[in-house]
Amino acid sequence: MAIVAHHSRFSKIAWPVLAWIVALLFFFPIFWMLLTSFKTDADAVKPEHLLFFTPTLENYANMTENYDYWRFATNSVIASVMATAVTLFVGIPSAYAMAFNPSRSTKDMLMWMLSTKMLPAAGVLYPMTFLTKNILGIFDTHFLIILVLSLINLPIVIWMLFTYFKEIPRDIIEAGKMDGVSTWGEIREILIPLAWGGIASTALLCFIFCWNEAYWTVRLTTTDAATLSKLIEGNRAPEGLFFGRLSAVSTAAVGPIVVLGWFCQKQLVQGLTFGAVK
Amino acid sequence: MSNRTLPRLLQTPAVLLLLIWMLIPLSMTLYFSFIRYVLNSLRRPEWTKPSISNWRGFGNYEFVLNNKDFILAIQNSLLIVCSILFFTVIFGILIAVLINKSFPGRGVVRVLLISPFFVMPAVNAVLWINMILDPVLGLQGLAVGGLNDAIEGLRNAPLVGGFFSLWPDFAPISFRATQTSAIAVIIMVTWQWTPFAVLIFMTSLQSEDQQQKEAAILDGAGAWSQFRFLTLPHLSRPIAIVVMIQAIFHLSLYAEIEIVSRGNGNKNLPYLIGEFANNNIGAASATGIFAVILANIVAFFLLRMIGKTLME
Numbered sequence: 001m002a003i004v005a006h007h008s009r010f011s012k013i014a015w016p017v018l019a020w021i022v023a024l025l026f027f028f029p030i031f032w033m034l035l036t037s038f039k040t041d042a043d044a045v046k047p048e049h050l051l052f053f054t055p056t057l058e059n060y061a062n063m064t065e066n067y068d069y070w071r072f073a074t075n076s077v078i079a080s081v082m083a084t085a086v087t088l089f090v091g092i093p094s095a096y097a098m099a100f101n102p103s104r105s106t107k108d109m110l111m112w113m114l115s116t117k118m119l120p121a122a123g124v125l126y127p128m129t130f131l132t133k134n135i136l137g138i139f140d141t142h143f144l145i146i147l148v149l150s151l152i153n154l155p156i157v158i159w160m161l162f163t164y165f166k167e168i169p170r171d172i173i174e175a176g177k178m179d180g181v182s183t184w185g186e187i188r189e190i191l192i193p194l195a196w197g198g199i200a201s202t203a204l205l206c207f208i209f210c211w212n213e214a215y216w217t218v219r220l221t222t223t224d225a226a227t228l229s230k231l232i233e234g235n236r237a238p239e240g241l242f243f244g245r246l247s248a249v250s251t252a253a254v255g256p257i258v259v260l261g262w263f264c265q266k267q268l269v270q271g272l273t274f275g276a277v278k
Numbered sequence: 279m280s281n282r283t284l285p286r287l288l289q290t291p292a293v294l295l296l297l298i299w300m301l302i303p304l305s306m307t308l309y310f311s312f313i314r315y316v317l318n319s320l321r322r323p324e325w326t327k328p329s330i331s332n333w334r335g336f337g338n339y340e341f342v343l344n345n346k347d348f349i350l351a352i353q354n355s356l357l358i359v360c361s362i363l364f365f366t367v368i369f370g371i372l373i374a375v376l377i378n379k380s381f382p383g384r385g386v387v388r389v390l391l392i393s394p395f396f397v398m399p400a401v402n403a404v405l406w407i408n409m410i411l412d413p414v415l416g417l418q419g420l421a422v423g424g425l426n427d428a429i430e431g432l433r434n435a436p437l438v439g440g441f442f443s444l445w446p447d448f449a450p451i452s453f454r455a456t457q458t459s460a461i462a463v464i465i466m467v468t469w470q471w472t473p474f475a476v477l478i479f480m481t482s483l484q485s486e487d488q489q490q491k492e493a494a495i496l497d498g499a500g501a502w503s504q505f506r507f508l509t510l511p512h513l514s515r516p517i518a519i520v521v522m523i524q525a526i527f528h529l530s531l532y533a534e535i536e537i538v539s540r541g542n543g544n545k546n547l548p549y550l551i552g553e554f555a556n557n558n559i560g561a562a563s564a565t566g567i568f569a570v571i572l573a574n575i576v577a578f579f580l581l582r583m584i585g586k587t588l589m590e
Binding site: 015016018019020022023024026027029030032033036045047050090091093094096097098100101103107109111114115116118119120121122123124125126128129130131150151154155158183208211212214215218219228229232233235236243246247250253254257258260261262265266268269273274275276277 | 284285286288289291292293295296299300302303304306307310328373376377379381382383384386387388389390391392393394395396397398399400401403404405406407408409410415417420423424469472473474477478481482515516519523526529530532533536537547548551552555559562563566567569570572573574576577580581583584585
């Protein structure tokens with residue numbers, strides 16, 4: 001790196017130490033939430049118990065009682081898993097067609113798909129409420145949340161799959177055609193096994209985005225299909241001293257996703273910049 | 279089936295779904311923005327139906343433009359977005375440069391650094407506003423309290439006591455107040471999105487031309503001029519992309535605003551739309567159209583940039 005081109009002994013030590021300090025600072029809020037989740041509500045706000053306290057699991061044990069955590073978590077899992085499945089089911093054939101049979105309009109098509117992602121959700125808030133509540137009657141259903149999550153992630157998923165599929169030599173697919181394999185067979189028996197890694201990481205990223213979505217899941221649900229975003233949003237201001245239990249439920253809501261996220265850092269760059277940064 | 283129809287057929291579901299998703303709600307917003315439409319009105323019950331006979335022309339737009347909250351929301355949106363962009367880009371570059379060279383534990387450092395990005399926005403806001411920034415019970419309150427206690431103790435100390443008795447008591451800052459809640463939002467979103475900038479810049483730094491760099495060192499270029507004339511130009515494109523992607527995301531910030539202050543004096547456009555949508559649908563829709571236009575201006579440049587690399 002430029003700034004440490006001169007390998008002085010000082011910079012050899014100071015550089016990593018500084019990097020570690022910055023990393024720990026950034027991680028600190030998450031660590032603090034985790035630590036607080038093991039304190040009782042009373043201990044959580046006492047300065048003398050800031051670091052030294054008797055750890056307890058009661059906040060986790062009482063999550064169901066305090067917040068009905070598992071109901072919201074189940075909804076989040078259903079919505080995210082199903083939306084990811086639907087997105088892949090619609091996205092794979094589409095990306096396959098664009099990658100292996102590109103036409104002059106393929107580029108414009110991809111750009112148009114991305115442009116739908118850039119529409120601000122708030123701009124269509126009332127029509128969505130109106131349509132789902134008054135006309136279709138699907139407000140606050142799993143079906144609606146799955147549909148919306150699929151639609152908002154479809155452009156990114158098609159985009160990522162497209163960049164993975166492009167890397168596969170066309171000859172392999174052509175060879176399949178010669179052997180008289182049907183298109184569906186081609187996708188299932190040749191494409192999916194070959195692009196398995198790319199599809200898996202796309203799915204992972206899509207799942208994370210679905211899990212963390214916090215506009216439609218809050219505005220288009222009340223109780224039945226409400227996800228963890230809605231649960232946390234509803235407990236925004238803990239009345240009085242509930243830091244312990246709030247930390248526990250928050251940790252349970254983000255913990256698995258943060259860990260999953262560690263495994264798809266590279267895909268994140270590609271997925272979020274639409275391949276524009278390499 | 280011919281060679282051409284099959285690919286089209288495979289794309290049809292995705293295209294159709296996105297087309298419906300984009301066109302129907304948006305055209306409804308457009309329509310509602312031109313009529314008088316409220317959810318509850320005892321005085322004018324005919325306005326509670328989205329009927330064409332309530333046509334208002336650009337009246338809703340005029341109403342919104344003359345609304346004090348709208349101007350505030352635009353200002354606040356821009357303040358929040360620009361501040362976040364400024365801090366994430368600066369911190370992003372510094373940290374990416376810092377961890378670009380390998381050192382013991384670099385992998386762990388990367389994992390720790392990226393973690394905030396995966397925290398769901400609602401948890402991010404609840405965590406920061408309650409446990410960290412709260413003026414009484416949060417770490418901020420405890421830190422300020424501890425500082426005051428320490429000063430109090432020093433006032434009675436010999437020799438330095440006279441000096442410390444001149445010090446005032448520090449007051450913690452309440453981040454839920456009108457003037458400060460935007461700052462709380464900026465802090466928490468910067469924390470969440472700096473890792474994103476770091477990740478992008480780091481990826482880009484990996485592809486920096488090392489030979490050029492070595493040549494520069496041979497020519498006696500210092501660390502600063504290497505950074506200024508080689509690294510920074512190399513990062514210009516990633517910076518532009520980080521700025522545009524974040525602008526699009528942050529223009530629609532919602533959960534953080536809602537949780538920190540319930541929009542109390544700290545509204546942005548999405549929040550204002552939500553507020554209008556409680557009754558005045560016409561105004562909510564007109565505001566929505568403004569939000570769409572604003573996002574489109576940014577998206578236009580972003581898409582052009584992506585389009586260039588598309589078929590490489």
